[in-house]
Amino acid sequence: MNMQPASARDEFSRTDLMREAVERCLRMEIALDPAQVSDAPLFAGTLMAEEVQPGLLATGHDITYSQDESIDVHVGPSITFGVLLSGGEGPLEIAGHGPVTQEQGRPSLIAFGAPAICRRSWRKGQRSQAIGFTLQPEFFSRFGETVNEDGLATLSRLLEGDFQSVSLPKSERLLSAARKNLENPYTGPLRHIFLESNTLSLIVETAQLLEKEHLLVDKLGRRHYEQVMHAREILDASLADPPKTLDLAAQVGVNVTTLRINFRAAFGTTIFGYVRDRRLQMARLLILEHGLKVSEAGYRVGFSNAAAFTAAYRRHFGHPPTREPEMPSH
Numbered sequence: 405m406n407m408q409p410a411s412a413r414d415e416f417s418r419t420d421l422m423r424e425a426v427e428r429c430l431r432m433e434i435a436l437d438p439a440q441v442s443d444a445p446l447f448a449g450t451l452m453a454e455e456v457q458p459g460l461l462a463t464g465h466d467i468t469y470s471q472d473e474s475i476d477v478h479v480g481p482s483i484t485f486g487v488l489l490s491g492g493e494g495p496l497e498i499a500g501h502g503p504v505t506q507e508q509g510r511p512s513l514i515a516f517g518a519p520a521i522c523r524r525s526w527r528k529g530q531r532s533q534a535i536g537f538t539l540q541p542e543f544f545s546r547f548g549e550t551v552n553e554d555g556l557a558t559l560s561r562l563l564e565g566d567f568q569s570v571s572l573p574k575s576e577r578l579l580s581a582a583r584k585n586l587e588n589p590y591t592g593p594l595r596h597i598f599l600e601s602n603t604l605s606l607i608v609e610t611a612q613l614l615e616k617e618h619l620l621v622d623k624l625g626r627r628h629y630e631q632v633m634h635a636r637e638i639l640d641a642s643l644a645d646p647p648k649t650l651d652l653a654a655q656v657g658v659n660v661t662t663l664r665i666n667f668r669a670a671f672g673t674t675i676f677g678y679v680r681d682r683r684l685q686m687a688r689l690l691i692l693e694h695g696l697k698v699s700e701a702g703y704r705v706g707f708s709n710a711a712a713f714t715a716a717y718r719r720h721f722g723h724p725p726t727r728e729p730e731m732p733s734h
Contacts, residue, residue: 445470447526452585456600459543460607464535464586474525479516483562485610486536487511487582493532497523504569506534511578511610513570515562535582537603558615559607572617573633574640578609624666631656632666639679643686644706646679684720687713691725698725 449467456462463486488508495503496514499521506512544560562568581602590598621629634656639646647655652675653663667675683705690701702713702725717725 446473449531454596454599456596456603457543458546459540460603461538461540462585462599462603463537466533466586468531469526469528471528472526474523477522477524479520479522481516481518481541481563483513483515483539483559484536485511485513485538485606486534487579488532488534489579489582489586490533491531493534494525494527494530497525498567498569499523501567501569507571509579510574511572511613513562513568513572513610513614515565515568515570517563517568518566520567533586535585535606537606539607556611558618559611570614570617572610572613574637575609575613578606578613581605581609620670624669628658628662628666629670631658632663632670635663635667635675636671636678639675640682643679643683644704646706649675680716681720683707684717687717687725688721688728692728701725 447467447469450465451467452462452464454462486506487510488506490508492508493506495505497503498514501520504512504514539559541563544556544563547556562570584602585599585606588595588598588602617629624632635652638652638655646652649660649664653660656663658666664675667673667678671678673681687701687705687707690696690704691698696704698714699710702710702717707713707716714724714726
């Protein structure tokens, strides 16, 4: 089930899934009703599930479902990371623990400290594009006691309970690494080397996000942490026309003073400063990667005055937007 270019000819039935699960040693069992097993396509597209290190599987898919369906999967002790890049996924039903939903662009971790049964349901025509990895206990056991002395400790501790589900803040760096796995440009041995190194990068970034979350929760408390993260998500979705601080505080259910204090504690800047910096970062991407003119890029991110945009850009990046080394000519 290695990742390959998407093709309408790449169709997978229930029988295919069973065979691939065995051949790739995915350490999971797909529970099927024998009366319902058929070779009719379940979905079409591309799948990836490759063990790149002992106890570490790189996973991903870009598929479109061919029929309404649900599958039960028996999962052993493991930590599953996933980030939905586009499309949608139905909730994952965990027996005894209820549903786990996945928001597009937001990384999530599901930790199974004990064997569990999961059910995934799909709708005909639904498309899903996602990347992830699975960590099994043997991945951590290779490090011995040193696993408790570095960033892996936070991840490994997730296996101490029967079940945990963690939704992490959105991370552009993590999303960039995830897309690289989906768009692996290499073949042969280089493909495996790239997949292994990039998946390890995903683990490092995930561990850092998880550790940062734990520190902030300890500092702010769970409720205030969730409020400030919600506030950031609202701002990210409305950078060109963000809500006033009073309205933002009302949306997340906290007073203005508390929101301002907790926002600075979480992100090291004011709400205004965060919006300004994100606007300028987005403008730079529009100029360098999408070829927009300076005035158009500034307008797109909320600057109505080109001179004000250029001055803010110079203060933030140390040079005006017209001096970007890769800037295309217009």
